[in-house]
Amino acid sequence: MVDSPPNQEAYYEQVWQIVRQVPRGSVVTYGQVAQMIAVPEGVDAQTYQAFGSRWVGTAMGASPDDVPWQRVVNSQGKISYGRGERKQRELLEAEGVVFVKDKIDLKVYQWQGPGSEARPRQARLF
DNA sequence: CGCTTGACCGGAA
DNA sequence: ATTCCGGCCAAGC
DSSP: OOSOOSOHHHHHHHHHHHHHHSOTTOBEEHHHHHHHSOOOTTSOHHHHHHHHHHHHHHHHHTOOTTSOGGGEEOTTSSOOOGGGHHHHHHHHHHTTOOEETTEEOHHHHBOOOTTOTTOOOTTOOO
8 A cells, every 4th residue: 555646535544544543642743743754655755854744734635434533733732723723722621631831742652663562661760 | 817815844943 | 039032944825
């Protein structure tokens, strides 16, 4: 499923696939999701880096109900979805995500990718 | 078929 | 810390 044609639908599915893997209580950024997806063929790597995050946002707008869209925030740890901002914050807080001055501490809640779901941060005492 | 708008990001002033 | 700027893809009207 890597060598599929430059199909937008396939790209969206990759976005949703990644977002679906985000564990409860963690978040990812638009740019991060874009980075985790291979650059679509026919698109310059530079172009993708610049606009990939936007496409992720567009994909979220068309995301199915089983996608935890609320776990996707911008690189500042803030909510960009103005239309449902209130709803998104409530959903995240219900999952245990703490907001500080309308911002999320990404150092604590940002998902590090597949394989890091355990988040073994407890050994860092010094 | 063309114009407008948009759930972004990183660097510079 | 805040504001401005360049980047130039897709969907909707």
